[in-house]
Amino acid sequence: MQDLISSYKKNLLLSILLTFFVLLFLYGIFATNNYFTWFNFKTIIRDAALYGIMAIGLTFVTLSGNFFLLSIKETAAICCVSFAMGMSTGYGVESWVGNFPISLLVTLLIGCLAGAAQGLFIGLGGNPIVVTLGGAGILYGIATWWTDNLVISFRRPNDAEWLGTGSFLGLPTITWSFILIAILAEFVLRYTNFGRKVYLVGSNRAAGKATGHENLSMAIIVCTICSALCAFVAVAFAAQMSSAQANYFSAEFGSSGDMTILVIATVMVGGNSIMGGYGNTIRTSIGAIFIAMIDNMMVLNGLNSGPRIVGVGLMIVFSILVFALYAKGSRAQE
Numbered sequence: 001m002q003d004l005i006s007s008y009k010k011n012l013l014l015s016i017l018l019t020f021f022v023l024l025f026l027y028g029i030f031a032t033n034n035y036f037t038w039f040n041f042k043t044i045i046r047d048a049a050l051y052g053i054m055a056i057g058l059t060f061v062t063l064s065g066n067f068f069l070l071s072i073k074e075t076a077a078i079c080c081v082s083f084a085m086g087m088s089t090g091y092g093v094e095s096w097v098g099n100f101p102i103s104l105l106v107t108l109l110i111g112c113l114a115g116a117a118q119g120l121f122i123g124l125g126g127n128p129i130v131v132t133l134g135g136a137g138i139l140y141g142i143a144t145w146w147t148d149n150l151v152i153s154f155r156r157p158n159d160a161e162w163l164g165t166g167s168f169l170g171l172p173t174i175t176w177s178f179i180l181i182a183i184l185a186e187f188v189l190r191y192t193n194f195g196r197k198v199y200l201v202g203s204n205r206a207a208g209k210a211t212g213h214e215n216l217s218m219a220i221i222v223c224t225i226c227s228a229l230c231a232f233v234a235v236a237f238a239a240q241m242s243s244a245q246a247n248y249f250s251a252e253f254g255s256s257g258d259m260t261i262l263v264i265a266t267v268m269v270g271g272n273s274i275m276g277g278y279g280n281t282i283r284t285s286i287g288a289i290f291i292a293m294i295d296n297m298m299v300l301n302g303l304n305s306g307p308r309i310v311g312v313g314l315m316i317v318f319s320i321l322v323f324a325l326y327a328k329g330s331r332a333q334e
Contacts, residue, residue: 115227203277
């Protein structure tokens with residue numbers, strides 16, 4: 001009886017919190033001028049795509065029980081720099097197809113190697129927070145050392161413009177990429193043997209090990225997936241700007257906070273468990289759009305990066321609180 005009363009109180013508090021947040025959200029939207037326009041809708045989805053694609057990759061890491069990669073911003077930074085360097089110099093390789101293919105290949109390779117190396121140390125028993133913080137320092141250090149912390153520019157027109165500024169059926173290329181990646185990732189998690197292993201290892205590490213699914217190979221694969229998607233976003237962003245710099249994904253660049261924090265917020269706002277085994281990439285994609293909607297609302301109301309960063313932080317705290325109350329309520333009812 002006591003458990004039922006406790007569960008009722010938690011569910012009531014959860015309902016009050018959600019209702020308050022929804023009402024506040026709706027008030028903000030309807031009180032914002034020029035919010036309900038097709039142009040603004042495209043802006044929201046495009047913004048969501050940039051960190052949403054990275055968050056889809058991070059969802060694989062989270063679902064597998066390996067918490068988070070805290071080197072997302074730095075992985076994107078070194079990949080952005082790598083792509084711009086390749087587009088500018090071609091890495092000294094003569095290619096009849098131009099600089100874009102070799103730049104893309106090298107950048108994706110760097111991203112995959114960065115993810116695989118961190119996944120290796122995590123899989124061998126390293127703490128994910130410590131390992132990826134160390135990885136973040138190394139990657140950012142290489143990026144700034146490589147460029148002397150200067151902006152690396154390349155000329156327009158170029159073969160990468162279709163990815164950075166192109167569109168199809170009225171939507172930007174990066175938006176279509178976001179949609180396709182979200183669908184493909186969800187298919188992999190739902191309908192492939194690898195996806196089932198991700199959930200198994202994430203929900204019960206001991207059971208996964210007993211059935212032959214060691215975390216070593218899983219950690220390497222999911223971290224590689226995450227870093228590869230970070231590299232893809234970095235390529236798209238560099239193609240859009242026709243330049244790169246090591247701090248393009250930092251809060252100082254004018255975004256709504258550090259890119260790593262923004263991506264983590266996207267995963268958590270989507271309702272994915274940080275302990276692994278629960279969630280999906282559709283939740284993450286919805287979380288990305290939701291954060292983009294709130295950020296866009298703040299931008300249209302003239303708020304600078306400070307309040308926007310605070311807003312992202314509050315959404316993280318709110319999502320943790322809501323998920324904790326939901327989890328406790330569910331356990332009490334069992």
